[in-house]
Amino acid sequence: MMFKKIFPSLFFFFLSIFIWAIQYGFDLIIGDADGKIKVWDIYVFIGFIQIFLMLCALLWIPEVLRRFRGNFSATYEELLKRNSVSVLICFILFFFMCIDLIGSIFFNEREIERVHTASYYRTQHPCFHHGLVHNMASEAFWGDIKYPLYTNSFAFRDSAAFEAKQNLDKKQIVFIGDSFTEGVGVAYENTFFGRMRKEFSNNTEIELWNAGCVSYSPLIYYNKIKYYTEVENLKIDYLWVFIDATDVQDELNYKDFRPNCNQKYLPKAGMADSYRYKMIEDNSLFDIYKNHSLFVRLISNTYINFFTDLSADKKMYYYNNRFAWLDNEEIYQEWGKEGVKLAQNNMQSLVELCKEKNIKLAIVVYPWPIMLNNYDKLSSFIRLFMNFDYIFVVNLLILFQIVLVFA
Template sequence: MPVKHEKHSIVSMILLLVFIFLATDIIGKNIHKYYFKSLFRKNDREKEYRIPSNYYHHGLKPNINITKTLWGNVFYPIATNSLGFKDKRPREILLSSGSYRILFIGDSFTEGVGIAYENTFVGIIDNVLQKKGIEVLNAAVCTYSPSSYYAKVKYLIDVAGLKFNELVVFIDISDIRDEAVLYRLDGDKVVDRKEELKINAALNEKYKADLKKKRGCYQKIEEILRRDTIMTYLMVKNVHDLFFSRDFSYDYDSINFREASWTFNKGIYDEFGRAGLEKCAGSMDRLANLCRDKKIILTIAVYPWPDQIVHHDLNSLQSQFWTNWAKKSGVKIINYFPHFIQPNDDTARIRAILDSYFIPGDVHWNNEGHRKVANIFLSDFSIQTIK
């Protein structure tokens, strides 16, 4: 009888210790979340410098200098020049320059969210080319798409009076969704697509619900543990990894985005991909014609999201479409897909690429990703002339 009582006491003690450990872990996680939530709220200053535009929908406030702002879980400084372009510091930009001048435009990747200007690919290119007497400006802003590219460049040339020699447009994977459901051109100005946006919101919810249904029992448990604990999650994860391989979706919040999936998912391509490409091409045609009229060299660039890397989407619809468009339009294209994706990449190689070049839990490049993009651009750069 004493032996049985002793075993019962040991089991009770173990259960009590497990309960105390789990309770402490949950409390610690909640303190951690509360602390960082307060810290993030304090430093979330985007509303101070992201402003609306009557011409190109939205932009950045001119001549701001904020030492700490927030993108996701990343703190970084941001400054803009007199034109409202992200820059190394607030400064006056002359509308006309005696130097060869390159204007970059794109969305959040080209703006360089989460990264100080000097570490963005545009900032790195700027630093290198200024030593050769070439001036670099960055007109990119989050959630721009081809209609924004056209409207902003048109405004900068015809209204602001900005002079430049070359335009480099980084066309994002999400531009196709944005052009189909968010924005449209009304004359030379960008306006919202209201009805399409409502339909897209409903389809987004369906897509997220379908993803949840596909998750296995263990993945659901790990998701709960990651949300509510620290040590328990790490212990369970490490034990699981000893015996089982891990799906990318366990560790990377940067994949399974609907706006990126149109290049390899036919259903999503049918929802907005086909129409989005057509609308993008229309806006880019107008931009190409504008550049020809103003004798401005046009270059475009395309690059993958983590979703394309995970799905080995080397010969992507994105790169194929814009390669054909560039050939037809007589403009240079820089295709970054082969620099991030190789046909025989295994799981370890894909994980290394995602860990090396992207902000954790984010689709955007980290410092090394921006350096890679800049180096590829610079390795092939030469001043072009109008043919």
């Protein structure tokens, strides 16, 4: 009799438990025991189905209470009629659940593939935060621009994917910088480094390597050179560091980064599965549903766009004002001064590392187009590094001649 009284809610509750058991039990028996269901090579997150069933169980509690008072319906039609509101809400929830399930499978999958395609050739690194994957041949993206990307076994951008080996009879020149030095959005042969490499391809005295990568800054320059010289045993005779005004903003983004440069790390290309199903990395139940539910993500993004002060996001705030510190005293005092200090201290660390390793250092300060017609911005930036030896403020068109003289 008790079972009959609570059956309406109990039915949905046990159905939810049953689906959970299928999800984990089925995968435990024939899968890899990670609790993830894979259909047609697509991970399917069914948590919102369970939420739907639990909500239905709650919606039928009024009927359970009626039955505890001895008020049972005589027919099935009467049962539906006196619970018409609960039935209607269940159907509405079921409708949205189906749309959400389809959306999570197809629309989210497309987004996952887009993110994976746009970034799988980049990787995190415990010592210098991030870099490129070694021996990679792929199509890369910079906004809507698609271009070929190749890396060698040093994980440096190159003309092709190959096992790199230094010719120790030649002077080894390493360039390092951010996206401009890496050459994002441009085929290798059209980057300034690619043109320089071609220019000196028949030179028997020097060999050039490009260690540049997007969003690098003095902290990353120091850590990467330290890692490659001490862990990877890369020979460097000359180091050319390419600095621009955005390095100050990037320094603030990395100020909480704690590098681990004591052991060799072999980064691998990002796998689509790591983007497709991130439950282990998610920090809260809300994050899980936001990453896998179309509606939760839509609601979350709507809230962020209309009710959140985006300026509170420090990284975005720095990015949107990345040049303002040069001629805006208020912004300079707010965060530019700290970024400048970090940049100068980390560059000094790099100078000392180069002296220790007997590496001849050149610091190349180059302007962005926005700075060319603003002498105050350009001169303010250049003055930051005037106390360092071997500083060059150059037009990159004459960089070929400078390299020849320096080497």
